[in-house]
Amino acid sequence: MSHYKSTPLFGGAIECDLPDKFADVSTLRQVPDNQEVYIDKDGFTSIIVEITERVKSKGTGLEADGRALTTHLEDLVGDDAETVKVWNTTETQITHLDETTPAYTLIATQTPQADEGRASAPDFTALILTLVRLEKQSTDILITINVPHIKGEYDEEDVDLALGKQGELIGDAVEYASRIWSTLDIKDWGLFKEV
Template identity: 80%
Template sequence: MSTAYKKTPLFGGALVVDLPEKFADVSKLRQVPDNQEVYIDKDGFTSIIIDITERIGPAGSSSLEADGQALTTHLEELLGEDADSVKVWNTTETQFSHLDEDIPAYTLIATQTPQSTSARSGAPDFTALILTLVRLEKESTDILITINVPHIKGEYDEEDVDLALGKQGELIGDAVEYAAKIWETFEVKDWHLFNEL
């Protein structure tokens, strides 16, 4: 199944990116923080969150090690007390088509499994995360693009998913495609955005 995308303005058009047409803007349904844009699949449970945050680490600290620590810190902040139940499967350097090549970006794929004490009916078996971090040193900004993919019993084929064996299943496969489209189409139209948030 090929996904249809539409050019989507974010933060009042300061950023643009192609997102799947079947994703709805959550801010039309409920309040979303000013530094976030949240889109959710109308036909499923997957969400895409674009988050503009303060850059982790002092200026001039751009190195693979510092960026890796920033990625870990963002992941831990994102998951809060659930961070203990996360397994990171891989981390890769990422290139955005419309950003300067010297802007560091990284993507990780992880899964978070609910603690058995918090497992309740309707809770996902696990949630896959595709987290991309863009490090804008001059703007003292980190951009986080998170694709959350809850796997709820009965909504996916359990035999198709085994990340240890490299089997992503349909939902994660779709999310990887969304991420690749974001890397290809994400553009900053107004750099002043990062001074305002």
């Protein structure tokens, strides 16, 4: 069971609980102003909270939001889109936001291309991507949990997403995401005028 601490993001404009074993990457290196990045001190998992301009797409409601989620996923994986498999997508409730605020989460995996040939490349990286759509603020909030699976660092027999077997690392990441959904709170809406 993970231990959590209430963590101020973007100068305290947003707060949520993050695992206490995660370190703020900005203390180690430069992080873009529209991102907060935390990495597991004992592993390879990272949590990124990013504020972006709202993706506008054709259609309304679920159709438009689904396209926005796809657009954000494609932006994240860049040229490696063909190496990504989305396993599921669900509507998500962010507890401290109005229940009509659209939010969605997907679980995907990205497998490195064979020609990368780096010994340190993960077997695959699991992504848990949550999109929160703030229409009045013309903003999308992305919460991405990246879970690299490096040979020898996880039990390969425990992971088979086609059979619903997430393994320990993805299971932990799902728990982190769930805790973020239940604790994410926007303390200063003025933040979205600055981005």
